[in-house]
Amino acid sequence: MNHTNVTLRVNEVDYPISISTERNLSGVLRETIGLTGTKEGCDDCECGACMVLLDGQPINSCSYLAVQAEGCAITTVEGLADGDELHALQRNILEAGGVQCGFCTPGMLMSARALLDRTPDPTDEEIRIGLSGNLCRCTGYARIIDAVRTTAVELSN
Amino acid sequence: MSFLRANTADEAVQLLAEGARPIAGGTDLVVGARQGKAPLPQNLVAIDRIAELGVIEATESHIRIGSGVTHAQLMVDPLIVDRLTGVADAAALVGSPATRNVGTVGGNIMNGSPAMDTGAPLMALGAVAELRSIEGTREVALTDLWCGPGRTTARPDELCTALLIPSPRDQIGSAYVRLEYRRAMEIAVVGAAACMALDAGVIVSIRLALTAVAPTIQEVTGLDVLIGERADDKSFAAIAELARDQAQPISDVRASDHYRRHTVGVMAQRAGHAAASRANGDLITVPVNRALGIGAAS
Known part of the structure; x- marks a missing residue:
């Protein structure tokens, strides 16, 4: 499988990673980067459990290629709280x-x-x-x- | 697999000529691949950040919608809401806010689903797809673009760069109405788009296209008999009858063929009524589905 080097910026932190092109963003967030707050429900763009923000706009991360998110500011649920203070x-x-x-x-x-x-x-x-x-x-x-x-x-x- | 990003349409068509396939929001392509319907193409070129594809502009003769314009843009763009209202109706019904943020009109058109939402209003408004390759640009009317479910007459090396819609005359109204079981992440059970020009309440021109009742979006023929008639309940009933007569629905998990045939008439009648009201200058907010209370009660 061909891997691509990309840097994903998640909750204002840069993550340089090597991933295969076809991987979805939710899988990369959860398994490669280790941010498991984002959930995968249907994996079919129906349920919205995987919603993250891309430059402030909500997207279904289960159905979005991770490589395509390079250069965008990604916000996950982990990025909502300010330290121990909940949003x-x-x-x-x-x-x-x-x-x-x-x-x-x-x-x-x-x-x-x-x-x-x-x-x-x-x-x-x-x-x-x-x-x-x-x-x-x-x-x-x-x-x-x-x-x-x-x-x-x-x-x- | 390879993934490249094009910054201009020229770069994109060059990569298409070398065998790559375009991806914009990926809302059909990636979902389809994950469902196992079709694997992702071996070589992808991302076209979602090509600025020139994201523009809506009016020329003297046309309104030009760049293929990369998202549904979220379409549903609020003043030019679209004001002049091509049926297209805004459709864009506002696509998926959810998340789908509309990244899903594009070019993707909707070129994916070729018979249940696509923007196809029927664009066809009723006489839209033409602008297809570009390294050999040049050609224009294909939507009536000639689709040749089956998920199939178009475009070549694989051609990129849809825009939809061109003849500038509508002043007293024209359009509307798109669909039957849906859920108000979000829904695919049209059936749908209908109407475009009507009136002169003092009399029909001057009328076009109608249907969603999800044939292998492709289908234009209804024989509407000329209504030209010169008043845009009233009798005419709207005639629209419904023509739609029912010409529909070629199938039965599937979403609806039976006879339910689709019946309801597409209802949708056509409502689309005709809403288009006529808008042609008269009445304000019906986008999407007309909400004004009509279609879908689950809020």
């Missing part, structure tokens, strides 16, 4: 009861983060569209949406 979205999703099994949570957080960066004061409909690529089979979504709304209010104050 407001993380704190609020916990407090709202928006986490049950937790498998969808990293992807939800990344979609929510991109939404709030772009739309600091979203309507409920905009929150629903922002999270529409993320499936959750536990919570029924209401408390996740509550957490995003609470965070928007908190960050705007």
